Amino acid sequence: MKTKVTGLVILLAVIAVAVVYASVGRSAVEITEINGYVGGEKIGLLEDEDVQEILHDRYGLVLDYAKAGSIDMITADFEGRNFLFPSNQTALELYRQINGDPLKSEIVLNTPIVLYTHSAVAEALTGAGMASVKDGVYYVDMVKLTEALEKGTKWSDIGMNQLYGSITVGTTDPTKSNSGNMFAGLIADTLCGGVADESNIDEVIPRIQVIFQRLGYMESSSSDLFDQFLKTGMGAKPLIAGYENQLLEFAAENPDTWDEIKGDIVMMYPTPTVWSSHVYIALDDAGALGIDALLDEEVQELAWEKHGFRTRVYDTPTDADHFGVSGIAEELTQIAPMPDAETMDRIIKALS
Amino acid sequence: MKGKRFTAVILLVFIICTLAAGCGRSGESGGENDDNISYAGGTLKIISGSENKELEPILEEFERREGIEIEMTYKGSLDIMRQLGEEDIPYDAVWPASSLWLTTGDTDHRVKHAESISVSPVVFGIKQSLAEELGFVDEEVSVSDLLEAIQSGSLKFCMTSATQSNSGASAYIGFLYALLGNPEVITSDDLQDPALRTEIQNLLAGVDRSSGSSDWLKDMFLQGDYDAMVNYECLMIQANRQLEEQGEETLYVVYPYDGLSIADSPLGYVDNGDDDKEGMFLRLQEYLLSEEVQNQIQKTGRRTGYTGVSEENRDVFRADWGLQSDRVLSPIKMPATDVLFECLDLYQTDFKKPSLTVYCLDYSGSMEGEGNRQLVQAMEQILIQENARKNFLQASENEINILIPFNGYVIDTYTAEGNGSNLEALYDNVKNQMVGGDTNMYAAASAGIEIMKNYDLSKYTPAVILLTDGQSGGSPSDFKAVYESLGVDVPIFSIMFGQADETQLQQLADYTNARVFDGREDLTEAFRSVKGYN
Known part of the structure; x- marks a missing residue:
């Protein structure tokens, strides 16, 4: 017994030496570790081993993060952080207002705001004239939906007797997180009948408040909301706002599960919708290294193929078949600009 | 493909470290006993809702497979939320019942990788x-x-x-x-x-x-x-x-x-910057979310996965x-x-049924020194409302608190109704009482039960709490006679101090469907638990 153990120890020692030798030999690149706040919907991409490998091997970067809402992170403590990676340009504008121009910033990824629901709800919304199907893609009429949200139309009014209460769109907290924030922007645009700005926002703010107060407690992270949507069922989360990339990523990462549930899950594009532009804000020189790395052509390719982000290269997803998700809009023609940062700030304050 | 090799190298280093640590550990403990499971992989400390106690066999299987020890601490989800708000979180992972409490508690964004395990x-x-x-x-x-x-x-x-x-x-x-x-x-x-x-x-x-x-x-x-x-x-x-x-x-x-x-039972990692712990955590999470284990979890009556309860279950x-x-x-x-x-807040201070709590405080000789100091400190946490509020322990408008200091006999009885200044004034009595003499906690508990006969107990949540080292003379059977004459199910809790001996206290707790807490380890926790039963 004893001799065997000694043998093993020697063997391990030899391997250990070999390993140390090997790793010393190849570490020509100096590795920089950077850390930042990241919106939850991008974590899948940053945790992707292939992405991490490219970042490490080509750019000498190890990217660590803490999850935070896009609005929340702007006012958080930056101590020990090298970058922020929120999900919209409003966050960048807010950053500028508080801290001045960042060292460097760049839009790295894009994805539209969509609504997720279950097939029975999608049918009811279509029957009620709030949604329509064209070429296999679901579109939601924002004017009609907003009207129902404001009026407090019950689910049972549109034939969904198994659901309790009024029609609501579950969102993340618009004062903390981006998807909810952008959906609030979209509602503001809809109520203003164009792009909401400082001249017309005050009139519609009480109406926005009514719609959001009805939601009660709101999640602070888009990924948590989406996960709950999938796991807690139709009664708990009949209709939510999220990013297009969330479902594409889920389908790419869990093809078997997706196969089992795809009959029930429906993605719908609001008409118009807004683009979520995920902008990388470098807080210092080390943080700035992340921009080039994330714009690496191969990283951008992986961002679409495995995580569903529309990137510069993949504006129009001509090759979306691999997701196995039906109803992906090839091109989104009806896009509304988000209200500017001052206007969004007014909305955030009104909803706080 | 260079990166793949790098990953492999890291993995190898990890395996070697693990093996080496394992050898070291079994060496220290004598190494002869093969039945002793040695957790070469380290320990993961998890603070969890008590509903997950039912999953312990599944966690033990993980311990065996991976050589990673899981140390579970059970608390209510709102207590977990409060813990997350503290500067120091002495756990590697949190597992409350609902993500609501995780999100509201994690104001500093220290929780990572949170995923729902079951619903x-x-x-x-x-x-x-x-x-x-x-x-x-x-x-x-x-x-x-x-x-x-x-x-x-x-x-x-x-x-x-x-x-x-x-x-x-x-x-x-x-x-x-x-x-x-x-x-x-x-x-x-x-x-x-x-x-x-x-x-x-x-x-x-x-x-x-x-x-x-x-x-x-x-x-x-x-x-x-x-x-x-x-x-x-x-x-x-x-x-x-x-x-x-x-x-x-x-x-x-x-x-x-x-x-x-x-x-939705989210399990999340508390990021204290330890990469090893993070790796261990991710292995546990992967294990719990694997198809095989999700099926086992479903067999315990939890809903798992995305497709509902399987035909098999x-x-x-x-x-x-x-x-x-x-x-x-x-x-x-x-x-x-x-x-x-x-x-x-309203629930605690206004809405819930007011409590009627009798505190039996041990001032016998064996409590002298450390034991008495701990007891006085404990009462300060509950009687001084500024302290109590921090832990959601503040008194409500209609509650009744009765103190019975005792040694071999009942020394005195003090009563405070409501949450006004007379409640805080009780603390002076606690502080100033001299220590000495024999111990008879049964006499004190009996006196407490006798006092309760003066109240309409249907309007209160009654409880007796013994703060003692548990080494008592006196007669349990005399106490039982008094207890039964009351005809109401009043729990007799104990919070242990000093050179505590649990035996007699546990008997009382078993008899009255209550629990014994260790006031030396986590006092707030003990009070919170006792108050929770209130």
């Missing part, structure tokens, strides 16, 4: 015969229907403390909605309604017994003789299995259609117990965070 709705479990009598079997039932039965006195139930545990908080918020006539969402204005105050007070007065966390509630329910409880669907299944085994009447599960809540969710695994679950809307906390 279970909060439901009402009512003894089969009573559920039939009330007309709840095979019917659609609303929270208001349940309220009616409670208000008319035909349904008494147990729930966990709304300020400590997720299931209790969910039930309480569900009641508020029903009493307010189901508004779209509860607002701060709604809470000011005096009619609501009276109604919720009456309703909570119907709470038989309460507890600090859901699994403890289930255990208490099984030991006592109660009609109904609010708890997770999965714990109803566990309770029914045990009831059936004991040949007792099982519970019929009622899902109110206007909803209680759904627990249909019989776990037995229809004759009222379980409906494919029902569309409509949870209540939780109010906005600030309103939610206002609701919880």
Whole structure:
């Protein structure tokens, strides 16, 4: 017994030496570790081993993060952080207002705001004239939906007797997180009948408040909301706002599960919708290294193929078949600009 | 492909480190005993809702497979939320019942990788015969229907403390909605309604017994003789299995259609910057989310995965117990965070049934020095309201606190009604009492029970709390005679100090369906737990 153990120890020692030798030999690149706040919907991409490998091997970067809402992170403590990676340009504008121009910033990824629901709800919304199907893609009429949200139309009014209460769109907290924030922007645009700005926002703010107060407690992270949507069922989360990339990523990462549930899950594009532009804000020189790395052509390719982000290269997803998700809009023609940062700030304050 | 090799190298280094650590450890402990499991992979400390206690066999299997030790600490989900707000979080992972508490607690964004492990709705479990009598079997039932039965006195139930545990908080918020006539969402204005105050007070007065966390509630329910409880669907299944085994009447599960809540059981990593721990955590999470283990978890009565309960496990969710695994679950809307906390504050200070607590304080000779110092400090935490408020322990307007300092005899009795200055004044008595003499905790507990005879106990949640080292003379049988003459189920809790000996205290706790806590290890926790039962 004893001799065997000694043998093993020697063997391990030899391997250990070999390993140390090997790793010393190849570490020509100096590795920089950077850390930042990241919106939850991008974590899948940053945790992707292939992405991490490219970042490490080509750019000498190890990217660590803490999850935070896009609005929340702007006012958080930056101590020990090298970058922020929120999900919209409003966050960048807010950053500028508080801290001045960042060292460097760049839009790295894009994805539209969509609504997720279950097939029975999608049918009811279509029957009620709030949604329509064209070429296999679901579109939601924002004017009609907003009207129902404001009026407090019950689910049972549109034939969904198994659901309790009024029609609501579950969102993340618009004062903390981006998807909810952008959906609030979209509602503001809809109520203003164009792009909401400082001249017309005050009139519609009480109406926005009514719609959001009805939601009660709101999640602070888009990924948590989406996960709950999938796991807690139709009664708990009949209709939510999220990013297009969330479902594409889920389908790419869990093809078997997706196969089992795809009959029930429906993605719908609001008409118009807004683009979520995920902008990388470098807080210092080390943080700035992340921009080039994330714009690496191969990283951008992986961002679409495995995580569903529309990137510069993949504006129009001509090759979306691999997701196995039906109803992906090839091109989104009806896009509304988000209200500017001052206007969004007014909305955030009104909803706080 | 260079990167792949790098990963492989890292992996190898890890394996070697693991093996080396393993050798070191078994070497230290003598190394001869092969039965001793050595956790070469390290330890993961998890703070978790007590409902996960049922998953321990599954966690033990992980320990065996991976050589990683799991150290579980159980607390109510709201206590976990408070822990997350502390500067120092002495755990590697959190596992509350609902992500609501994780999100509201994690203000510094220290929790990472949080993923729902399973889902279970909060439901009402009512003894089969009573559920039939009330007309709840095979019917659609609303929270208001349940309220009616409670208000008319035909349904008494147990729930966990709304300020400590997720299931209790969910039930309480569900009641508020029903009493307010189901508004779209509860607002701060709604809470000011005096009619609501009276109604919720009456309703909570119907709470038989309460507890600090859901699994403890289930255990208490099984030991006592109660009609109904609010708890997770999965714990109803566990309770029914045990009831059936004991040949007792099982519970019929009622899902109110206007909803209680759904627990999504998120397991998250507390990022203290230790990469090894993070790796261990991710292995545990991967294990728990693997197909095989998700299936095992489903067999315990939890809903897992995205496709509902599998054909294989249909019989776990037995229809004759009222379980409906494919029902569309409509949870209540939780109010906005600030309103939610206002609701919880009101529960503690105004709405819940006032407590009638007798503190028996040991001033015998054996408590001299350290023991006495600990006792005085403990009472400072509960009597001085500024301290109490920090832990949601503040006294309510109508509660009664009685102090009985004792040694071989009862030294004196002090009573304070309400939460005014006379309550804080009791602290002077605690501080100034001299230490010395023999110990007879039975005499003190008996005196406490005698005092309770002067009160209408149906209006209070009564409890006796012994603060002692537990080494007592006196006669247990004399005490039992007094206790039985009261005819009310009053728990005798103990908080141990000094050179504590648990034996006698545990006997008292077993006899009265209560628990013994160690005041030397975590005092706040002990008080919170005791108060939770209040």
